[in-house]
Amino acid sequence: MSDLAWETDVKLACAGEKMAFERLVRRMGGELYRMSRTLLRDDEDCADAIQETILSAYKGVVKLREPAYFKTWLFRILIRECRRIRKKNAYRFERPAAEGTVDMGAPDWDLLAALEQLDEPLRTAVKLHYLADLPLSRVSELMEVSEGTLKSRLHRARKQLAKWLDTTHGRRMGNEL
Amino acid sequence: MSYDRLDRVLRSAVGSQEDGVMPEKVALRMESTLAGLPARDARRHPSRSLRGMGVAAASIIVAGGALFAVSNGALQESPIWKRVLAVGSERQAGPADTITLSPMIDRRNGTLSITLTQVTLSSTDTEIRLNVERPSGVNLPIGYELTDDTGYIYQPLGSDSGFGPTPRNSPIEKGTMTFRYGPSYDKPDYLIFRPYEYRNAQGSDYRVNVTSAPTPSHPLVLPQGEAGSVYVTGIEYGEDETVVRFYVEGEVPWEQAYAFTLENEHGEQINRLDSAFPTNPYRYEFIMRYPPLTPDEPLTFVAKPVATRKYLGDLEIRVPLSD
Numbered sequence: 001m002s003d004l005a006w007e008t009d010v011k012l013a014c015a016g017e018k019m020a021f022e023r024l025v026r027r028m029g030g031e032l033y034r035m036s037r038t039l040l041r042d043d044e045d046c047a048d049a050i051q052e053t054i055l056s057a058y059k060g061v062v063k064l065r066e067p068a069y070f071k072t073w074l075f076r077i078l079i080r081e082c083r084r085i086r087k088k089n090a091y092r093f094e095r096p097a098a099e100g101t102v103d104m105g106a107p108d109w110d111l112l113a114a115l116e117q118l119d120e121p122l123r124t125a126v127k128l129h130y131l132a133d134l135p136l137s138r139v140s141e142l143m144e145v146s147e148g149t150l151k152s153r154l155h156r157a158r159k160q161l162a163k164w165l166d167t168t169h170g171r172r173m174g175n176e177l
Numbered sequence: 178m179s180y181d182r183l184d185r186v187l188r189s190a191v192g193s194q195e196d197g198v199m200p201e202k203v204a205l206r207m208e209s210t211l212a213g214l215p216a217r218d219a220r221r222h223p224s225r226s227l228r229g230m231g232v233a234a235a236s237i238i239v240a241g242g243a244l245f246a247v248s249n250g251a252l253q254e255s256p257i258w259k260r261v262l263a264v265g266s267e268r269q270a271g272p273a274d275t276i277t278l279s280p281m282i283d284r285r286n287g288t289l290s291i292t293l294t295q296v297t298l299s300s301t302d303t304e305i306r307l308n309v310e311r312p313s314g315v316n317l318p319i320g321y322e323l324t325d326d327t328g329y330i331y332q333p334l335g336s337d338s339g340f341g342p343t344p345r346n347s348p349i350e351k352g353t354m355t356f357r358y359g360p361s362y363d364k365p366d367y368l369i370f371r372p373y374e375y376r377n378a379q380g381s382d383y384r385v386n387v388t389s390a391p392t393p394s395h396p397l398v399l400p401q402g403e404a405g406s407v408y409v410t411g412i413e414y415g416e417d418e419t420v421v422r423f424y425v426e427g428e429v430p431w432e433q434a435y436a437f438t439l440e441n442e443h444g445e446q447i448n449r450l451d452s453a454f455p456t457n458p459y460r461y462e463f464i465m466r467y468p469p470l471t472p473d474e475p476l477t478f479v480a481k482p483v484a485t486r487k488y489l490g491d492l493e494i495r496v497p498l499s500d
Binding site for chain 2: 004005007008011012017018019020021022025026029030032033043044046047050051054055058
């Protein structure tokens with residue numbers, strides 16, 4: 001979809017055109033999934049989050065004042081839904097069952113487990129910046145905070161993670177969950 | 178652990194994430210959510226509302242409903258839902274919801290007689306079946322339009338007819354005709370089947386040179402005679418193709434969409450790659466694909482005059498859709 005087509009569809013969606021809204025959501029489907037998968041650890045929860053985001057966005061799109069921020073606005077709704085689902089499900093991080101062979105490229109499960117232990121909004125900030133690989137400017141936009149505040153949150157998160165991961169006890173955290 | 182090292186570890190975790198491709202079950206949930214979104218309520222058809230409808234017609238408002246799902250403008254292989262209204266038949270088994278039309282609806286205009294036998298509505302198309310009696314061996318210059326209470330004119334998708342052997346010297350031949358149209362986009366209270374006589378278009382072609390890029394807020398407007406106008410809202414120059422976006426406003430939108438062309442600087446018509454594709458049928462919005470062109474290439478849009486229709490009121494059939 002070209003920029004022009006995108007802009008046209010955003011304007012139509014904001015004017016209440018259902019089909020334009022559908023096209024935009026389909027266009028963003030992959031990004032919505034990747035974002036939700038960064039914040040949630042289960043595809044079923046991701047589907048719930050995306051579904052709720054679509055319903056909420058469709059209801060509110062006609063009130064969107066700045067069509068240019070449609071994407072950011074939709075991501076913010078998704079992040080909110082992911083947080084809500086995570087809170088509702090009392091998320092627990094589960095390490096996948098061990099395989100017979102050692103995979104040198106395997107993720108650091110202890111680190112990922114520690115990430116899940118961070119309080120909000122530190123956890124979302126870390127995940128969006130490091131796991132979703134979004135630049136600071138984008139994360140601060142999505143989380144509606146200044147870059148200074150975001151940097152401060154990331155600093156606190158790293159401090160907390162370093163503290164946990166530096167202790168032997170902390171390195172076993174993933175196993176104990 | 179130092180912050181720098183932690184930073185590197187966190188960044189390396191990026192590679193540990195999934196490949197990011199949406200799994201089928203998530204994609205299906207997304208699609209079913211989109212399909213289930215209700216149509217916006219209390220909306221008349223925008224194009225017709227601009228064309229000076231009478232007070233009575235303009236006051237008709239249709240409430241949206243989830244029953245009539247949207248197929249995104251593209252024909253689907255199998256319908257999501259289907260509803261059949263048939264004359265004198267019992268409720269059919271299977272996914273189709275059958276309602277008996279009673280009494281039978283027939284119309285006559287001189288020697289032409291039509292009887293409505295079945296209306297099928299689905300998420301992919303709308304089908305009208307008729308029994309027809311017409312003069313033998315005469316090709317009547319009559320077309321058939323389908324519209325509804327919102328004023329939306331349905332996209333014609335083709336027709337079939339079958340006329341049995343006619344006794345020699347019989348002035349009348351009997352047969353059946355089936356007309357297919359695009360789907361409903363709101364839940365209409367009724368459909369209107371409107372036969373009309375073909376008329377010749379008056380006037381000459383209208384040419385507009387492309388001197389600046391058209392946009393939705395500053396479209397190129399090309400009058401198409403008495404029928405209305407076509408509005409070019411964008412030209413996208415791609416490596417493989419050039420896409421022209423446009424919409425039409427007027428009395429015969431589906432004819433208007435095919436009645437404009439593109440010419441090069443030598444006045445030669447540039448052949449399009451395929452037919453105009455409706456991107457939003459409900460608003461009569463289309464794209465037309467052409468071979469790759471460059472933005473500095475002089476182009477001219479040419480609009481053909483399009484005739485309005487002379488409706489045959491005696492043959493018009495209003496099909497109630499409420500049970």
